[in-house]
Amino acid sequence: MSVSREGPTPEAAARMLADVRRVEHRTDGRRRSATTASPMIAWGLGWLLAYGCLALVRGGVGLAIASVIFVVAVVASWLGDGGIRTGWERKIKLAWLGIVISSVFLVSTVAPVPMDRLLLFVGALWCLAMLLYAIATDDRAWAVVSATGVVVAGVSPMLPWSVLLTFAIGVGGPLLVLGVARRAGGAR
Amino acid sequence: MKDGATGLDDDFAALLRIPFDPTLTDPARLRIQAALVALPRSGSIGFTALASALQMTDGNLGRHLSVLVEVGYVETSVTFRGRRKSTWYQASSDGRHAFETHVAALRGVLDAASPD
Numbered sequence: 001m002s003v004s005r006e007g008p009t010p011e012a013a014a015r016m017l018a019d020v021r022r023v024e025h026r027t028d029g030r031r032r033s034a035t036t037a038s039p040m041i042a043w044g045l046g047w048l049l050a051y052g053c054l055a056l057v058r059g060g061v062g063l064a065i066a067s068v069i070f071v072v073a074v075v076a077s078w079l080g081d082g083g084i085r086t087g088w089e090r091k092i093k094l095a096w097l098g099i100v101i102s103s104v105f106l107v108s109t110v111a112p113v114p115m116d117r118l119l120l121f122v123g124a125l126w127c128l129a130m131l132l133y134a135i136a137t138d139d140r141a142w143a144v145v146s147a148t149g150v151v152v153a154g155v156s157p158m159l160p161w162s163v164l165l166t167f168a169i170g171v172g173g174p175l176l177v178l179g180v181a182r183r184a185g186g187a188r
Numbered sequence: 189m190k191d192g193a194t195g196l197d198d199d200f201a202a203l204l205r206i207p208f209d210p211t212l213t214d215p216a217r218l219r220i221q222a223a224l225v226a227l228p229r230s231g232s233i234g235f236t237a238l239a240s241a242l243q244m245t246d247g248n249l250g251r252h253l254s255v256l257v258e259v260g261y262v263e264t265s266v267t268f269r270g271r272r273k274s275t276w277y278q279a280s281s282d283g284r285h286a287f288e289t290h291v292a293a294l295r296g297v298l299d300a301a302s303p304d
Contacts, residue, residue: 007208010301013294016215020222020291023242027226027233030241083237085276087230 033182034082036142040179046073047123047172054119055164092133099129116163123167124153145174209290211259216244217252221261221287224279232265232276253277261286 008016050066050073057065078093103122110121127149134143152170156163212218219242227233233241239249256262261283265276279287 007293007297010297013297016218017291017294017298019215019219023219023222024226027223027241030237031227031231034237083234083240084227085232086228087232088228 029185030082031084031086032139033185034084035086036139037179037182038079038082039077040142040175041183042073042077042179044172044174044176044179046070046076047175048168049172051119051123051164051168051172055162055168095133096129099126117157120153120156120163120167123171124150127153127171141178145171145178148174207289208293209286211255211261212286212290214252216248217256218287218290219244220249220252220256221279221283224262224277225284225287227279229284232278234274234276238277256283 007013046069050069053069054062054066056062074096103125106125107118107122111118113121127146131143131146131150134140134146149167149171152167156166156170159166212221220238223238223241224233235246235249235253238253239246242249244252253262257264260280263278263280265278267274267276
């Protein structure tokens with residue numbers, strides 16, 4: 001017995017479903033670009049400059065400059081919305097505030113240790129926070145970059161050259177590259 | 189099990205009974221709804237970003253969006269940054285359900301054409 005129904009032909013249905021998948025994929029890409037490209041660029045630059053500064057300018061001056069760079073990076077990462085909102089923005093800001101405030105107390109639990117190790121410890125903690133966010137949002141590229149940051153933090157003390165400079169380049173570089181790539185991809 | 193009226197498997201007969209949504213039968217509106225459903229449930233998108241993602245003209249997008257808003261598939265909210273007004277679009281629960289049902293009906297057509 002035949003079943004009649006109103007609707008498109010199988011060919012038209014296949015075309016519509018393929019179009020739906022394309023639109024979903026493109027929107028998801030735009031969403032990732034809009035919500036993560038600016039923070040990645042800000043954080044990547046901030047990481048490179050702040051940790052680079054801490055490696056090259058020792059003492060309180062280096063710490064003061066790095067703190068300013070850090071604050072600028074945080075503010076810059078929250079500036080643009082890119083025309084797409086996830087609805088989690090406020091929660092993410094609160095979570096980062098919690099991480100930054102917690103960092104102060106976590107540092108005091110391991111003190112006293114050399115300043116380089118403390119800064120590395122804090123950086124690794126922030127990379128871990130990024131990793132958890134990336135896993136929660138199914139963002140594989142960011143997860144890889146964040147996990148690499150944690151590994152670099154663990155490995156860099158064993159290397160013969162500057163620990164902080166290694167960390168600056170090892171984390172800031174990939175973050176910046178990923179952010180720029182997403183910005184370029186989202187603009188297409 | 190066989191469906192008494194059609195002689196088809198129950199699951200297959202049920203698939204064929206899924207109705208098409210008259211609003212989403214229009215391909216442009218289906219694409220708009222697909223873009224909105226692809227966002228997180230709490231997510232929303234601005235008009236310009238949506239037009240860019242769908243590569244639709246402002247007039248065409250605006251016309252179809254107003255239909256989707258009218259039937260309750262799309263919700264809007266307005267924000268101000270300084271004097272700049274932004275309108276945000278978000279798929280409603282009804283809109284998500286209608287979209288999933290319509291896509292299931294389209295899959296049903298494909299499955300009916302190649303039941304194996």
